[in-house]
Amino acid sequence: DTVMTQSPDSLAVSLGERATINCKSSQSVFYSSRNKNYLAWYQQKPGQPPKLLIYWASTRESGVPDRFSGSGSGTDFTLTISSLQAEDVGLYFCQQYLTTPLTFGGGTQVEIK
Amino acid sequence: QVQVVESGGGVVQPGKSLRLSCAASRFTFNNYAMHWVRQAPGRGLEWVASISYDGSETFYGDTVKGRVTISRDNSKNTVLLQMTGLRVEDTAVFFCVKGFFEHSSSIDAFHIWGQGTKVIVSS
Numbered sequence: 520d521t522v523m524t525q526s527p528d529s530l531a532v533s534l535g536e537r538a539t540i541n542c543k544s545s546q547s548v549f550y551s552s553r554n555k556n557y558l559a560w561y562q563q564k565p566g567q568p569p570k571l572l573i574y575w576a577s578t579r580e581s582g583v584p585d586r587f588s589g590s591g592s593g594t595d596f597t598l599t600i601s602s603l604q605a606e607d608v609g610l611y612f613c614q615q616y617l618t619t620p621l622t623f624g625g626g627t628q629v630e631i632k
Numbered sequence: 633q634v635q636v637v638e639s640g641g642g643v644v645q646p647g648k649s650l651r652l653s654c655a656a657s658r659f660t661f662n663n664y665a666m667h668w669v670r671q672a673p674g675r676g677l678e679w680v681a682s683i684s685y686d687g688s689e690t691f692y693g694d695t696v697k698g699r700v701t702i703s704r705d706n707s708k709n710t711v712l713l714q715m716t717g718l719r720v721e722d723t724a725v726f727f728c729v730k731g732f733f734e735h736s737s738s739i740d741a742f743h744i745w746g747q748g749t750k751v752i753v754s755s
Contacts, residue, residue: 520694559732559741561677568727568745569677580743612677619691619738621667621679 641749
């Protein structure tokens with residue numbers, strides 16, 4: 520199984536500042552035949568289901584603000600919120616979809632400092 | 633808008649069975665894989681099961697394999713999750729999720745999530 524490890528578990532960032540979340544996979548999620556990383560990021564606000572933010576490690580889903588960006592390749596990935604807004608508070612998860620079992624990171628709680 | 637709505641959750645005793653349903657609307661249902669993902673109280677997300685867009689392939693997480701069956705009816709735009717031999721550790725909110733990529737099976741991101749249905753396994 521591909522284990523996804525996120526860090527930190529939580530972080531508090533001032534409004535307008537940058538938030539950075541890391542995700543590391545125990546095996547590469549890069550598929551060379553398609554030249555793609557099979558990695559997605561989700562946001563879950565309190566009391567709501569998760570929402571897809573980014574797929575292919577760096578492609579923003581339609582309607583996602585451009586302050587959210589994804590980067591990385593192979594086994595190391597990052598989700599960056601360039602300028603934290605109040606509505607960005609929540610739990611963030613990474614997920615690999617290259618192989619079953621599909622696996623998620625443990626989540627990172629983002630709060631306002 | 634694109635929507636999936638779960639039903640069928642409730643309180644059930646250990647060892648019993650439960651069937652969850654998911655009704656999908658406003659998208660071409662038979663073009664997309666469908667998935668179940670669960671979230672135990674205060675915990676992270678766990679993939680439970682997936683079914684390919686045409687129903688020909690099914691995939692299960694290790695913790696539920698042999699106890700859970702996913703199925704779909706493309707004529708009714710519905711997905712079912714039949715669960716047997718429920719355990720206390722199966723207590724969770726179960727989300728039905730529309731797959732992101734067309735004509736996929738398990739190799740998929742999770743696009744549209746329902747609000748979830750709560751399953752409580754307790755004696």
